[in-house]
Amino acid sequence: MTLVRVDKLAATAGSSILVDGVSFEVVEGEVTALVGASGSGKTTSALALLGEHGDGVRLGGRVEVDSRVVVDSNGVTGEAAAVRGRVVAYMPQHPGSALNPARRIGTTLRELAKLHGGVVDEAIRAAQLPGATLKRFPHQFSGGQRQRVALAQALTCRPKVLVLDEPSTGLDSITRWQLMNELRDLTAAGLGILLLSHDLDLVRALATRVVVLDAGRVIDSGGIDVLPSSPDLPSTGTSAAGQPLLEAMSLSASLRPRGRDVVLRDVVLAVRAGACLGVVGRSGSGKTTLARCLAGLHERHTGRILLDNEPLPVLRNRTSEQTRRVQYVWQEARGSFDERRSVDRQVARTAQRLRGLTSDQAHAEAVATLARLGVAAITAARPPSRLSGGELQRAALARAALANPDVLICDEITTALDDHGTALVLDLLTELKNRGTALIWIGHDLGLVAAVADEVMVLDAGRVVEQGPPATLTTEPHHDLTRRLVTAARIGNPESPPVLTIDPRSEPRR
Amino acid sequence: MRSYAVQRALLAVVQLAVLSVLVFVLTSLLPGDAAELRFTETLTPDQVARLRGELGLDQPAPERFVHWLGNVLRGDLGTSLISGGPVVDIVRNSIGATLVLTVATLAVVVPLAVALGIVMGTRENGRIDRVITSITLALSAIPDFVIAVVLVAIFSLRLGWLPATWVGGNLLASPALLVLPVAVLFGRTVCLLSRQVRAGTINALHAEYVVQARRLGIPRRQLLLRHVLPNAAVPGVQELARTGDTLLGGVLVVEAIFAIPGFATALVDGVETRDITAVQGLTLVLAVAALLINLAADLVCNRLVPRTALLR
Numbered sequence: 114m115t116l117v118r119v120d121k122l123a124a125t126a127g128s129s130i131l132v133d134g135v136s137f138e139v140v141e142g143e144v145t146a147l148v149g150a151s152g153s154g155k156t157t158s159a160l161a162l163l164g165e166h167g168d169g170v171r172l173g174g175r176v177e178v179d180s181r182v183v184v185d186s187n188g189v190t191g192e193a194a195a196v197r198g199r200v201v202a203y204m205p206q207h208p209g210s211a212l213n214p215a216r217r218i219g220t221t222l223r224e225l226a227k228l229h230g231g232v233v234d235e236a237i238r239a240a241q242l243p244g245a246t247l248k249r250f251p252h253q254f255s256g257g258q259r260q261r262v263a264l265a266q267a268l269t270c271r272p273k274v275l276v277l278d279e280p281s282t283g284l285d286s287i288t289r290w291q292l293m294n295e296l297r298d299l300t301a302a303g304l305g306i307l308l309l310s311h312d313l314d315l316v317r318a319l320a321t322r323v324v325v326l327d328a329g330r331v332i333d334s335g336g337i338d339v340l341p342s343s344p345d346l347p348s349t350g351t352s353a354a355g356q357p358l359l360e361a362m363s364l365s366a367s368l369r370p371r372g373r374d375v376v377l378r379d380v381v382l383a384v385r386a387g388a389c390l391g392v393v394g395r396s397g398s399g400k401t402t403l404a405r406c407l408a409g410l411h412e413r414h415t416g417r418i419l420l421d422n423e424p425l426p427v428l429r430n431r432t433s434e435q436t437r438r439v440q441y442v443w444q445e446a447r448g449s450f451d452e453r454r455s456v457d458r459q460v461a462r463t464a465q466r467l468r469g470l471t472s473d474q475a476h477a478e479a480v481a482t483l484a485r486l487g488v489a490a491i492t493a494a495r496p497p498s499r500l501s502g503g504e505l506q507r508a509a510l511a512r513a514a515l516a517n518p519d520v521l522i523c524d525e526i527t528t529a530l531d532d533h534g535t536a537l538v539l540d541l542l543t544e545l546k547n548r549g550t551a552l553i554w555i556g557h558d559l560g561l562v563a564a565v566a567d568e569v570m571v572l573d574a575g576r577v578v579e580q581g582p583p584a585t586l587t588t589e590p591h592h593d594l595t596r597r598l599v600t601a602a603r604i605g606n607p608e609s610p611p612v613l614t615i616d617p618r619s620e621p622r623r
Numbered sequence: 624m625r626s627y628a629v630q631r632a633l634l635a636v637v638q639l640a641v642l643s644v645l646v647f648v649l650t651s652l653l654p655g656d657a658a659e660l661r662f663t664e665t666l667t668p669d670q671v672a673r674l675r676g677e678l679g680l681d682q683p684a685p686e687r688f689v690h691w692l693g694n695v696l697r698g699d700l701g702t703s704l705i706s707g708g709p710v711v712d713i714v715r716n717s718i719g720a721t722l723v724l725t726v727a728t729l730a731v732v733v734p735l736a737v738a739l740g741i742v743m744g745t746r747e748n749g750r751i752d753r754v755i756t757s758i759t760l761a762l763s764a765i766p767d768f769v770i771a772v773v774l775v776a777i778f779s780l781r782l783g784w785l786p787a788t789w790v791g792g793n794l795l796a797s798p799a800l801l802v803l804p805v806a807v808l809f810g811r812t813v814c815l816l817s818r819q820v821r822a823g824t825i826n827a828l829h830a831e832y833v834v835q836a837r838r839l840g841i842p843r844r845q846l847l848l849r850h851v852l853p854n855a856a857v858p859g860v861q862e863l864a865r866t867g868d869t870l871l872g873g874v875l876v877v878e879a880i881f882a883i884p885g886f887a888t889a890l891v892d893g894v895e896t897r898d899i900t901a902v903q904g905l906t907l908v909l910a911v912a913a914l915l916i917n918l919a920a921d922l923v924c925n926r927l928v929p930r931t932a933l934l935r
């Protein structure tokens with residue numbers, strides 16, 4: 114029996130399209146998998162089953178859950194509330210933070226059981242939690258156990274459909290194998306499962322229906338045979354071979370006139386459209402100076418910088434088109450905003466000045482971009498002093514993105530963000546990349562850089578000491594510094610390769 | 624939970640020790656002493672010196688401290704240098720009015736502030752939120768004495784509905800005595816407290832766990848009362864402790880205007896007459912009360928949201 118029928122689902126925020134024409138079904142006793150890189154629209158599509166959407170996002174198309182229409186062409190219908198929990202239960206990506214610190218887990222489980230007619234004991238058995246733990250608070254569980262608790266909550270609702278958002282993230286291989294068996298048992302009991310994952314092995318083992326998403330569109334659907342054979346997801350950037358978009362040759366920079374206090378020596382780099390170059394190194398290795406040279410802010414440099422094979426002057430000599438094409442977001446977001454004007458106006462200003470949009474158009478686009486980065490419109494309407502560091506960091510990114518840049522230089526822009534914020538930022542960057550924007554991503558956390566970049570460059574004392582694809586660099590580091598960065602990225606997670614961990618904890622600079 | 628309570632209680636003991644020293648040292652620093660102030664016009668310097676000896680004022684400070692602390696631990700706050708009566712009596716006579724005033728104010732303010740805070744928090748930046756915010760902020764911005772004078776002018780003098788002072792009044796016989804002082808104290812406290820509850824509500828509403836509870840189909844009312852409120856109450860309880868401290872310390876302006884024989888009045892009298900033992904006793908009682916209130920607030924917060932760790 115078909116439990117969920119999604120037909121041409123669309124999600125739009127202002128003028129940007131998050132999900133476009135996504136269709137899939139979830140059937141009793143089977144697993145449907147939504148597969149795609151982060152930012153491909155998996156979670157947006159899945160939350161539409163509950164009639165949930167982000168601030169400023171509009172849903173369209175048609176979503177039918179257990180023969181109730183939850184979303185139609187006018188958006189979310191009144192039926193959505195009746196579906197939540199009782200028919201569709203959603204397990205978020207980080208279930209640990211989804212547990213209320215103020216409530217014993219038994220209290221919530223009993224509340225849900227009463228509401229939806231489930232049985233607590235059955236649910237905790239299915240989630241493999243020991244029964245004696247009902248009196249505990251969430252903080253008295255380990256991370257893995259909290260995931261079990263969240264699953265128990267979902268199962269207590271006795272849903273017909275269970276949505277699992279990246280359930281295998283951060284699990285070791287044994288726990289992952291157990292999870293796979295549990296999910297098999299649940300489907301055998303008649304549950305329909307919607308699995309969102311980029312773990313293709315897990316998908317292969319469980320799913321009977323697969324939908325491959327990319328940038329909000331379905332690029333393939335069918336059985337597990339539509340999955341790519343390589344362990345990696347298709348990289349969909351416009352990796353058209355050809356001329357690099359931005360190039361720098363024998364770039365050197367100094368802090369004082371006439372080449373004294375050299376901070377950058379003979380750096381050579383090239384980035385193609387739709388590619389991402391990661392730059393890592395310790396504090397003081399010249400990362401920010403490199404970024405400032407490319408952005409035209411550091412004037413004491415020698416060497417050549419080319420954009421589309423044409424020389425790129427320093428910022429004050431750039432045409433407004435050149436300014437639009439190369440945008441720079443730097444770590445000190447607070448200092449880059451005017452204290453007296455509201456943040457959304459300042460973000461919109463880029464689109465007005467560099468792209469000639471009207472004030473209203475620019476504002477609408479600013480609000481939509483901010484909303485997708487998790488900064489609500491009411492927050493953005495305040496002056497910068499009322500925003501948190503993380504919110505300002507995202508606003509600074511939105512401001513640069515509104516220029517529709519061809520080259521975007523990001524200098525440690527996730528230092529103040531949590532996992533969720535980082536994920537939102539990476540979503541936007543992925544979309545920009547797919548549109549052909551070249552990214553230069555600067556960080557000192559090799560784990561995160563390796564997850565974002567196609568090519569990584571290691572700087573030490575102003576020189577490039579090693580360069581290569583992230584997989585090679587993290588598995589076979591040659592230079593001593595690279596080796597140390599790889600080790601550092603593995604702290605707290607010694608088993609897994611650092612490429613998989615997105616760690617937002619970075620030391621604040623200076 | 625238990626270990627938190629134990630840790631927190633131990634901390635309170637340490638605070639108490641530091642506090643007793645501070646109270647003693649600070650009160651000793653008051654310029655002049657009772658002997659000098661009271662009798663310089665009638666007594667010769669020799670006689671003043673003898674009086675100091677009788678009052679124990681000529682002993683070195685550490686000895687006086689040990690002596691004082693020993694008595695305090697036995698429940699004896701010493702003898703007033705001015706009236707000659709026990710300081711315990713001064714405390715007893717002044718604290719009643721202040722306690723009644725504090726309890727009455729909180730009884731009015733707390734339910735109202737919690738309700739207002741939740742209403743504002745669930746309608747963040749909506750019209751109702753802005754209206755309530757404006758009103759409470761305006762109330763808290765008016766100085767106590769202005770409100771007091773206006774209220775007395777209207778309700779006591781013109782309309783004659785409510786008594787203007789406590790002089791000759793008896794609380795038990797006429798609870799109406801409380802109305803005007805509580806009304807004056809109401810404005811600021813309700814504003815501070817409702818702001819905190821509002822902020823707590825907004826934070827909890829945006830928290831992942833509330834979003835998840837909503838996704839699991841928990842209806843709005845239940846969501847607010849059981850999932851949001853315990854978390855939202857934490858900043859409120861802490862603010863409540865601060866409000867309690869302030870009210871117990873006595874609000875001098877209010878006591879002065881309504882002629883309430885409260886704590887603040889007793890304290891000011893003690894300082895004016897350099898009645899050091901009285902000031903020490905009153906300050907100590909006040910400080911211990913503040914300490915206990917904060918201890919209670921921390922324990923309540925930890926019960927509400929147990930993950931708050933004291934020592935990491």
